[in-house]
């Protein structure tokens with residue numbers, strides 16, 4: 001197996017304390033991080049450690065349900081519902097070793113919430129947490145709009161969760177334990193294969209002790225799938241929100257802000273890697289379908305939110321087909337329309 005090359009890169013920790021009085025300083029820090037590696041951690045946010053602990057408890061209870069029960073709310077191409085071992089990334093051509101449950105704000109969730117009988121209180125807890133994640137996201141949206149010289153509310157309006165065509169997603173993730181007694185995970189399998197997210201900004205909630213997230217900066221243009229091979233392990237402390245720029249913001253900033261490849265590697269090293277069950281939660285800020293997108297320099301043609309997503313998916317499929325042909329694999333993956 002080819003060993004991964006690692007380097008230490010600093011992932012800045014940016015405080016949101018006293019947001020309204022410190023907004024200029026925060027904007028500067030965010031822009032700087034977005035222009036370099038595209039990853040940063042937020043600290044001093046309005047989401048407390050007990051609130052993060054509570055939503056992970058909720059998520060763990062969901063994934064502990066029998067598969068038959070979770071299968072009552074299957075994943076659909078509207079990016080909602082539950083999937084297991086179904087997402088294939090173009091970088092790997094093999095399914096991620098995980099299960100996930102995607103939730104949205106709007107009517108696409110009809111019939112997609114786990115029932116109150118199966119998991120009392122789930123919908124209420126998830127919706128409260130989604131509202132909090134949205135509120136933190138809107139602070140970032142305001143700063144990035146200013147950083148790019150746009151009107152303050154351009155990104156906030158484009159991601160208005162009260163509109164029926166809002167597409168933002170909260171995704172709960174569970175990577176099952178990797179049983180070391182069964183020998184090494186075959187080459188080419190990942191907990192989450194390398195990818196860049198398609199959205200504006202992603203908020204990632206991680207569990208202390210459940211390491212695995214790695215980043216590989218260096219992408220120059222949003223239309224490219226190429227990535228380097230020097231990785232950095234992402235460190236975080238309890239309460240941190242790890243954030244990354246997605247392809248939408250890279251495109252909307254004419255490639256000034258970087259949407260960076262990241263992955264969760266399958267554990268291989270008993271000394272350093274975490275083999276136990278891993279949980280994470282991602283909040284993807286996706287544009288309303290009718291949003292009009294174009295950077296200040298007009299580097300790319302103007303597109304709508306739905307056109308942007310469609311083009312991202314088509315690039316994804318083309319790259320996936322090429323990877324499968326390279327590996328001599330056929331067949332379609334079922335969870336292809338996922339948000340990242």
Ligand SMILES: O=C(O)CCC(=O)C(=O)O
Nearest residue numbers: 173192213264280282340
């Ligand atoms: O589980 C993680 O830490 C990363 C998940 C991720 O990158 C994604 O779902 O897009």
Ligand SMILES: [Fe+2]
Nearest residue numbers: 196197262340
């Ligand atoms: Fe991601």
